[in-house]
Amino acid sequence: MTQSLSSYEKALALIDQANSADPNPVRADGRDWPKELLYSERMSDMLRRFAPDADEVMKLAIRAQHIERWKSPRDAYPMDRIGYLKWRKDLYEIQADTAARLLRQAGYDEESIDRLRKSVAKKNIRGNPDTQLLEDVTDLVFMEHYMLEFVGKHPEYDETKWIDIIQKTWNKMSDEAHDFALSGKVRLPEPLQPVIHKAVSGAADDA
Secondary structure: OOOOOOHHHHHHHHHHHHHHOOOOEEEEOOEEEEHHHHHHHHHHHHHHHHOOOOOHHHHHHHHOOOOOHHHOOHHHOOOOHHHHHHHHHHHHHHHHHHHHHHHHHHOOOHHHHHHHHHHHOOOOOOOOHHHHHHHHHHHHHHHHHHHHHHHHOOOOOOHHHHHHHHHHHHHOOOHHHHHHHHOOOOOOOHHHHHHHHHHHHHHHHHO
16 A cells, blocks of 8 residues: 655645646756746755754755746836835745645645745744755855856856955854854856955855
């Protein structure tokens, strides 16, 4: 007889099924991936390395952080600062609602769903340990996998601009994430290491 799936296994499968529908392919590790499925795999990998004792709810929140992100494109909003902030705020809520719906479908209780929803919506980063953990993992994944690509998309930015961007990211992270990022456990992009170290040194001086 086949053993029935746990709520965690059901929720994980539902999240991965949703992200597998991403129509945007990317190449990594010798294969093609749906973009957000790859992102979710990288988030889970970083969580295992940074916080291996995280519970099921946070494992699912981390996995769902970009769920169906392609359905809320940036260019659907005005391409200015106000439009960006509105897009980001709406996106967090949409992703949180989607993830909560899937956990409910998998049989999770409302307390667990509320925990996940608050973290995916990035509510109260400094005051909510779940949200801080999600923010830490997000920023560590960005530094390891996406910062170099982001730099390539903005050749107009000078070193001062990049230091500002890195410091803003750094200031959202916990002390534990700072230590982890600089411990050698995160593969910082080699071309950016000098400016990263310069930026975080400046952020520490300002603290």
